[in-house]
Amino acid sequence: MAKVRFRIAMSLDGYTAGPQQSEENPLGIGGTQLHEWAIPLAAWRAPHGLEGGEVNESTRVVEESLANIGATIMGRNMFGGHPGPWDAAEPWNGWWGVDPPFHHPVFVLTHHARPPLALEGGTTFTFVTDGIVAALELARRAAHGLDVSLAGGASTAQQYLGAGLVDEMEIHLVPILLGAGERLFEGVRELGGLELVRTVAAPNVTHLKFARR
């Protein structure tokens, strides 16, 4: 059966974004440090249209995390832009330009209805206002048997974890402190049957894979 998976970079003190997230600084103060291990990788660069790059212990983890995904779910904050109702005159269309790197249907959790947004390369954003279970049903159907990726942010991950709907979780543990910001496990008290099944030590990151045994 198709799995619900998420992967997320987390600091040693448990943050997935620094404080004071904004349109200019979507990862918050210091938050870009969470992704520095990934940027040099060929496996990260290729889907972003960049040539070259490194191959190291992180490579297979990143490749695995990108493979076999048929649909993505993300929170409103990850899709980005302003809070509150959508601006019909100047709509926010995501961080990713006209050809986002998803190339499959993406479902955005929001409290504010909006028509679907079809961009280039097969990425469509559908805005879901009736909750995480409804979004998951839509995503499963759209994924045609492939897995559903929870792209984040922390709040989205927390809601699915709390509901016991996550089948696999890959934490990219980055050995730094952020000291403040958005905590991945805020308000989450158990892993819903997920257990550590693999640890990969890599430059500037430790990959911790959790799954149901």
Place this chain on the structure above:
Amino acid sequence: MAKVRFRIAMSLDGYTAGPQQSEENPLGIGGTQLHEWAIPLAAWRAPHGLEGGEVNESTRVVEESLANIGATIMGRNMFGGHPGPWDAAEPWNGWWGVDPPFHHPVFVLTHHARPPLALEGGTTFTFVTDGIVAALELARRAAHGLDVSLAGGASTAQQYLGAGLVDEMEIHLVPILLGAGERLFEGVRELGGLELVRTVAAPNVTHLKFARR
């Protein structure tokens, strides 16, 4: 030069003890789960006077953490007992019985003066009321060139980390959530030059060693 080292077990959500710590339940609710990986190890059992046990990837980490230590520093809460001034009539003498497993001088950070306590097997507890730097000076002198171990708890580790006085830190990352309790990095905003230098994947735990490069 002798190093200041600490090792501590931490949950995936950053806790080193669960909520509601008490004399009956010193690790708080759920806190004993942080140490379940260690209990079966021969390397853990031997210093506690127990025979047998397992050898696995954690063994060398535990052995290393116990080797070359000449003195230990711990916080009042780790030494245990009641809060406030010491009870002269029925003094609390630690969790460890008449022959504690330290076998070297131990310095306890406290706000309440008390004469030194000499127990069997070479363990003496000295109660230090004038702060972490004074305790470290005493411990360094007592260690005779060997390393000084910070035994915990989280508050003691935070104070030494915050002051940039830690040379090595081994985090035993346990893949569970506690959801509440005492956070290792509460109020700590940087690692003071410590970098991840080794990752060891072991059954039910991932050992993350930090040191100055």
